[in-house]
Amino acid sequence: MDLFEYQGKQYFARFDIPVSPGGIADTVEEAVVQAAAAGYPVVVKAQVQVGGRGKAGGIKLANNEAEVRLHAGNILGMDIKGHLVERVWVEYASDIAEEYYASFTLDRAAKKHLLMLSVEGGVEIEAVAESNPDAILLRHIDPVDGITLEWARQAAIDARMPAQSVEGVASILVKLYRCFTEGDCDLAEINPLILKPTGEIHALDAKVSLDNNAEFRHPEWAEYRETEVLDERELLAREKGLQYIGLQGSVGIIANGAGLAMSTLDVVNQVGGSAANFLDIGGGANADLMSAALEVINYDQSVKSILINIFGGITRGEEVAKGIVEALNRVSLRAPIVIRLDGTNAEEGRQILLSAGIPESVLQSKPTMLEAARAAVAIANAN
Amino acid sequence: MAIFVDQNTKVIVQGLTGGQGKYHGLRNRAYGTQVVGGVTPGKGGLDVEGIPVFDSVADAVAATGADASFIAVPPKAASAAILEAAAAGVRFVVCITEGIPAQDEARVYNTLIRDFPGTRLLGPNCPGIISPGKCNIGITAGEIAELPSASGPNVGIVSRSGTLTYQALYELKQRGIGVSTCVGIGGDPVPGTNFIDCLREFQADPETHAIIMIGEIGGSAEEEAAEFIKANVTKPMSAYIAGVTAPAGKKMGHAGAIVSGGKGTAQGKMDALAAAGVRIGLNPTEAGDLMAEIVASLR
Numbered sequence: 001m002d003l004f005e006y007q008g009k010q011y012f013a014r015f016d017i018p019v020s021p022g023g024i025a026d027t028v029e030e031a032v033v034q035a036a037a038a039g040y041p042v043v044v045k046a047q048v049q050v051g052g053r054g055k056a057g058g059i060k061l062a063n064n065e066a067e068v069r070l071h072a073g074n075i076l077g078m079d080i081k082g083h084l085v086e087r088v089w090v091e092y093a094s095d096i097a098e099e100y101y102a103s104f105t106l107d108r109a110a111k112k113h114l115l116m117l118s119v120e121g122g123v124e125i126e127a128v129a130e131s132n133p134d135a136i137l138l139r140h141i142d143p144v145d146g147i148t149l150e151w152a153r154q155a156a157i158d159a160r161m162p163a164q165s166v167e168g169v170a171s172i173l174v175k176l177y178r179c180f181t182e183g184d185c186d187l188a189e190i191n192p193l194i195l196k197p198t199g200e201i202h203a204l205d206a207k208v209s210l211d212n213n214a215e216f217r218h219p220e221w222a223e224y225r226e227t228e229v230l231d232e233r234e235l236l237a238r239e240k241g242l243q244y245i246g247l248q249g250s251v252g253i254i255a256n257g258a259g260l261a262m263s264t265l266d267v268v269n270q271v272g273g274s275a276a277n278f279l280d281i282g283g284g285a286n287a288d289l290m291s292a293a294l295e296v297i298n299y300d301q302s303v304k305s306i307l308i309n310i311f312g313g314i315t316r317g318e319e320v321a322k323g324i325v326e327a328l329n330r331v332s333l334r335a336p337i338v339i340r341l342d343g344t345n346a347e348e349g350r351q352i353l354l355s356a357g358i359p360e361s362v363l364q365s366k367p368t369m370l371e372a373a374r375a376a377v378a379i380a381n382a383n
Numbered sequence: 384m385a386i387f388v389d390q391n392t393k394v395i396v397q398g399l400t401g402g403q404g405k406y407h408g409l410r411n412r413a414y415g416t417q418v419v420g421g422v423t424p425g426k427g428g429l430d431v432e433g434i435p436v437f438d439s440v441a442d443a444v445a446a447t448g449a450d451a452s453f454i455a456v457p458p459k460a461a462s463a464a465i466l467e468a469a470a471a472g473v474r475f476v477v478c479i480t481e482g483i484p485a486q487d488e489a490r491v492y493n494t495l496i497r498d499f500p501g502t503r504l505l506g507p508n509c510p511g512i513i514s515p516g517k518c519n520i521g522i523t524a525g526e527i528a529e530l531p532s533a534s535g536p537n538v539g540i541v542s543r544s545g546t547l548t549y550q551a552l553y554e555l556k557q558r559g560i561g562v563s564t565c566v567g568i569g570g571d572p573v574p575g576t577n578f579i580d581c582l583r584e585f586q587a588d589p590e591t592h593a594i595i596m597i598g599e600i601g602g603s604a605e606e607e608a609a610e611f612i613k614a615n616v617t618k619p620m621s622a623y624i625a626g627v628t629a630p631a632g633k634k635m636g637h638a639g640a641i642v643s644g645g646k647g648t649a650q651g652k653m654d655a656l657a658a659a660g661v662r663i664g665l666n667p668t669e670a671g672d673l674m675a676e677i678v679a680s681l682r
Contacts, residue, residue: 106485106489106572106573108572108573108602108603108604109602109603109604109607111489111492111493111573112489112493113489142493142497143486143489143490143492143493144490144493144494144497181486184484184485184486186485211484211485211486213458213482213483213484213485214484214485214486216458216459217459217484245630245633245635247630255546256546257544257545257546257547258544258570258599258635258640259542259543259544259545259546259547259548259570259597259599259625259640260544260545260546260547260550260625261635262544262599262600262625262626262628262629262635262640263544263547263550263623263625263666263667265626265628265629266625266626266627266628266649266665266666267666268628269627269628270665270666275628278629278633278635282481311546311549311550311553312524312549342527342549342553343524343527343549343553344524368668369550369666369667369668370666370668
């Protein structure tokens with residue numbers, strides 16, 4: 001789960017990482033109140049999860065109330081690369097002497113944590129990596145050992161931080177690493193990490209991506225869930241506990257297992273169709289989950305056919321079949337189903353579907369993934 | 384021969400008294416796997432359909448001589464279960480648990496490397512391993528795995544995705560091609576066993592004559608495998624990579640399956656493997672067809 005900048009800053013604050021005083025506003029009036037609380041001058045920042053906000057006019061300096069009204073009025077409701085701005089973050093405008101970059105992630109290839117640290121901050125780190133890779137310090141950390149202040153100090157020195165910044169940067173690195181590990185982040189990034197003319201080091205932006213698998217030990221994440229940007233189909237799927245990603249095509253996909261679901265998308269594409277979604281009902285999918293999945297798919301107006309691709313491991317064929325029969329009783333599907341059922345208890349499942357007496361115009365069964373995809377695409381393309 | 388597990392492997396099930404552990408543990412036993420015990424703290428002394436349950440892995444190992452463990456416990460308990468098995472000297476640990484936090488996985492992986500080099504972890508979030516006719520640990524339906532033939536040629540399977548592992552087994556079964564061992568390494572960011580670990584074993588296994596590899600988008604494990612294949616694998620291979628049509632920036636179900644910053648695309652992986660001499664199928668059936676051609680040429 002990706003956090004908005006303001007949420008990232010609030011998350012940073014939990015780990016004592018210094019951020020600018022500020023507040024969130026979803027109206028111009030609230031922005032004025034937040035500006036007064038933060039103290040002028042302030043920066044009004046669009047809260048969208050996409051890069052290039054500044055260039056798009058989504059970040060503006062305001063020296064007084066009139067300017068806050070002007071900028072907040074312009075930015076709220078703005079469309080930045082397809083992202084609607086519903087909230088702005090208003091914070092005290094810090095003076096900047098220098099801009100750095102710092103982040104912690106997991107390096108999957110090395111299976112270690114990775115610090116990236118650079119004196120060239122304030123621009124996209126990918127651009128720095130391209131133009132001046134030597135300016136980025138990459139340092140692995142054994143997750144069992146973690147880091148110490150001494151280690152962080154050495155990293156700051158090795159990244160060629162100016163002497164006056166070393167201590168402040170090191171201190172923030174230790175806190176950011178705690179945020180990354182104890183805070184269960186996939187990514188904890190500060191860009192820019194600034195040196196103020198007064199000598200303090202400070203996080204001017206926050207990019208935080210949380211590991212969904214760790215949600216069980218972070219009740220405080222509940223509020224982030226509420227502001228997550230999902231389309232209506234994705235929201236419905238979440239309520240039902242399904243792994244769903246909305247796409248643009250016309251063949252609704254239900255598969256068990258992420259790999260098989262991805263593969264189903266690929267095969268649909270290869271035979272000339274396009275998928276309306278990715279939906280993994282997971283291992284152990286039962287009748288309830290299957291009928292919930294069909295409800296979610298049915299909600300999508302652009303679906304012209306539904307391809308169910310099940311290979312039973314944990315998932316049992318008879319459960320899948322029962323779920324389909326049950327769903328057909330519960331909801332009236334707008335699109336016909338093509339199913340391919342194999343693996344554990346597939347024969348029992350096929351028998352249940354047969355004996356339910358469902359007409360071929362509503363449901364047809366195909367022996368292979370490829371044939372099922374062809375049939376589903378033929379229906380979708382004919383409608 | 385087979386890799387990692389065979390008819391002599393003795394398995395305990397951590398979480399045998401839970402729903403998943405019981406269902407799959409009993410299925411594994413019914414397949415012919417030597418399931419010699421279960422572990423559930425506080426339930427030592429009980430039994431599950433004749434399989435004795437112990438309070439700890441150490442107790443179970445001492446009483447049964449088990450050298451492998453099948454972990455089927457919830458995400459919260461999985462990390463501790465893996466380390467408990469390692470500390471008790473278990474050689475091969477299969478963890479099917481889905482949803483373990485990445486920070487825990489990274490710590491467990493590096494703890495195993497450092498403190499328990501004699502323990503190999505398969506998974507987490509994997510379907511398990513089957514050496515057909517000998518040993519099945521995990522959730523694979525044993526009946527879809529073709530037995531290896533004494534005269535060969537037999538195929539080894541290694542896959543990052545659970546259901547695509549079954550699909551690969553099924554493709555070979557349809558064609559009557561024997562399988563030496565099928566390993567599902569799982570779709571998480573830090574798998575305990577990776578493609579290269581399996582490829583090395585398959586290359587050394589006299590019963591394996593060709594290899595199918597099933598990858599997916601995200602990370603660079605397939606690219607690293609391609610480098611390894613180029614330098615070390617002489618047995619013919621076919622491969623399939625899932626997620627050609629996956630949009631960037633979206634996790635496709637698996638925590639590890641994401642195309643980010645233009646990295647980890649299916650195309651890049653297919654190109655790398657093709658350059659290493661691996662024949663690439665555009666779907667699992669095509670990979671199966673290619674393997675059938677390879678096997679025919681070996682006969």
